[in-house]
Amino acid sequence: MDRCKIEVCLTPAVYETFRNDDAVVVIVDILRATSAICTAFMNGAKKIIPVATLEEAQDYKNRGYLVAAERDGIVRDFADFGNSPYNFTPNRVKGKEIVYSTTNGTNTIMMAAHSHEVLIGSYLNHKALVDHVHHKKHDLLILCAGWKNKFNLEDTLFAGALAESVLRDDRFYTICDSTYASIDLWNIARQDMNAYVEKVAQRHRLKKNGLDDVLEYCHTFNLTTKIPFLKDVYLVTE
Amino acid sequence: MDRCKIEVCLTPAVYETFRNDDAVVVIVDILRATSAICTAFMNGAKKIIPVATLEEAQDYKNRGYLVAAERDGIVRDFADFGNSPYNFTPNRVKGKEIVYSTTNGTNTIMMAAHSHEVLIGSYLNHKALVDHVHHKKHDLLILCAGWKNKFNLEDTLFAGALAESVLRDDRFYTICDSTYASIDLWNIARQDMNAYVEKVAQRHRLKKNGLDDVLEYCHTFNLTTKIPFLKDVYLVTE
Numbered sequence: 514m515d516r517c518k519i520e521v522c523l524t525p526a527v528y529e530t531f532r533n534d535d536a537v538v539v540i541v542d543i544l545r546a547t548s549a550i551c552t553a554f555m556n557g558a559k560k561i562i563p564v565a566t567l568e569e570a571q572d573y574k575n576r577g578y579l580v581a582a583e584r585d586g587i588v589r590d591f592a593d594f595g596n597s598p599y600n601f602t603p604n605r606v607k608g609k610e611i612v613y614s615t616t617n618g619t620n621t622i623m624m625a626a627h628s629h630e631v632l633i634g635s636y637l638n639h640k641a642l643v644d645h646v647h648h649k650k651h652d653l654l655i656l657c658a659g660w661k662n663k664f665n666l667e668d669t670l671f672a673g674a675l676a677e678s679v680l681r682d683d684r685f686y687t688i689c690d691s692t693y694a695s696i697d698l699w700n701i702a703r704q705d706m707n708a709y710v711e712k713v714a715q716r717h718r719l720k721k722n723g724l725d726d727v728l729e730y731c732h733t734f735n736l737t738t739k740i741p742f743l744k745d746v747y748l749v750t751e
Numbered sequence: 752m753d754r755c756k757i758e759v760c761l762t763p764a765v766y767e768t769f770r771n772d773d774a775v776v777v778i779v780d781i782l783r784a785t786s787a788i789c790t791a792f793m794n795g796a797k798k799i800i801p802v803a804t805l806e807e808a809q810d811y812k813n814r815g816y817l818v819a820a821e822r823d824g825i826v827r828d829f830a831d832f833g834n835s836p837y838n839f840t841p842n843r844v845k846g847k848e849i850v851y852s853t854t855n856g857t858n859t860i861m862m863a864a865h866s867h868e869v870l871i872g873s874y875l876n877h878k879a880l881v882d883h884v885h886h887k888k889h890d891l892l893i894l895c896a897g898w899k900n901k902f903n904l905e906d907t908l909f910a911g912a913l914a915e916s917v918l919r920d921d922r923f924y925t926i927c928d929s930t931y932a933s934i935d936l937w938n939i940a941r942q943d944m945n946a947y948v949e950k951v952a953q954r955h956r957l958k959k960n961g962l963d964d965v966l967e968y969c970h971t972f973n974l975t976t977k978i979p980f981l982k983d984v985y986l987v988t989e
Contacts, residue, residue, distance in 0.1 A: 527762060530901050661768060662768050691901070693904060694936055698936065
């Protein structure tokens with residue numbers, strides 16, 4: 514039996530040391546990009562165009578696209594709405610193509626473009642991801658977006674939650690220190706998620722801007738079975 | 752009261768995002784560089800010259816220096832002995848200047864050279880480090896050497912052990928996700944260190960080469976009060 518390995522890359526800064534073109538790569542940016550993207554597709558979005566810079570976002574807006582863009586929690590003048598998952602309501606997004614501008618998330622998505630598959634992961638589609646990965650039988654690389662190239666806790670916890678679930682199928686294995694660390698941290702945090710997330714730096718950043726209302730939502734399991742994936746430079750679910 | 756912050760940089764690859772020229776920086780490479788360096792000074796070494804490449808090490812050897820150098824666990828022909836802490840016995844090192852060639856450790860030591868202080872940390876001098884950091888009242892940056900720019904568990908655990916001890920003095924604080932993670936992992940591992948270290952990737956690398964006899968030694972607290980520090984391009988203790 515060929516076994517598939519699981520690795521966790523804790524920050525995009527070290528992605529090259531984990532690069533594995535044969536792997537299914539799951540991008541994780543729990544607060545808030547990948548949670549928002551999963552929400553958008555859950556609510557019927559047709560396509561998401563992730564862009565790294567506000568200039569690109571504005572350019573798309575000028576060409577008539579629906580644009581989600583903010584920096585430091587402030588919705589940009591030209592944008593239709595901000596980056597909170599709560600903005601991606603069915604009446605706004607159903608059947609639409611949406612441009613999504615995010616600091617950490619977009620570059621992370623695109624750097625893995627050469628992989629077997631690039632999937633968008635969050636608690637919202639956790640079970641669907643586990644089922645998909647079991648079915649695919651490829652190596653799994655969980656790539657955390659982090660915060661400006663730093664490690665962050667919230668992405669690491671989800672990496673642990675995902676790795677642990679996938680490892681229940683013994684066709685998968687790990688010998689990766691960051692995978693072990695993620696699983697151990699997840700098993701501490703899961704005992705009282707709200708309390709644990711108190712100490713996450715990004716929580717304080719969001720709170721400062723009144724944006725921490727999404728915390729509980731972004732840590733909710735299995736609201737959708739949709740798995741956004743990268744197709745060319747777009748995210749779609751089919 | 753001015754409070755001092757503690758941060759943990761989990762891999763040299765993201766050092767620039769943590770760079771803090773006013774900080775006391777503690778370099779951590781538990782298996783085995785910083786444990787070996789602490790051992791050398793404990794046993795009377797006068798000076799250590801850390802070098803990154805084997806070419807540099809050989810050049811020093813040709814000039815008559817005592818040289819510790821190996822790669823992948825094999826002592827190099829030209830070297831006097833290898834990189835295990837057990838090689839740095841009093842009869843070999845007392846009063847000597849020693850060249851020490853290490854893959855991950857040396858670059859990590861030198862990249863922090865602009866900081867207030869660069870100290871060599873290991874379990875062997877844990878208490879001395881804590882006392883020193885409390886006395887200095889500067890920010891503390893714990894810089895893990897990792898493994899070829901990847902996160903590793905053994906350095907992270909020590910970072911947690913050190914951060915937790917320093918934080919007992921409430922003039923120190925942290926808001927750093929990797930510090931929280933390190934402390935949480937340390938508190939899992941400390942319950943049964945030998946069992947936890949079983950899963951560390953570096954343990955398997957060392958075992959493969961018959962070099963894992965140092966594991967218990969490298970996790971022994973407080974064998975020495977000496978704190979090697981960087982002075983120009985050398986490590987000394989006074």
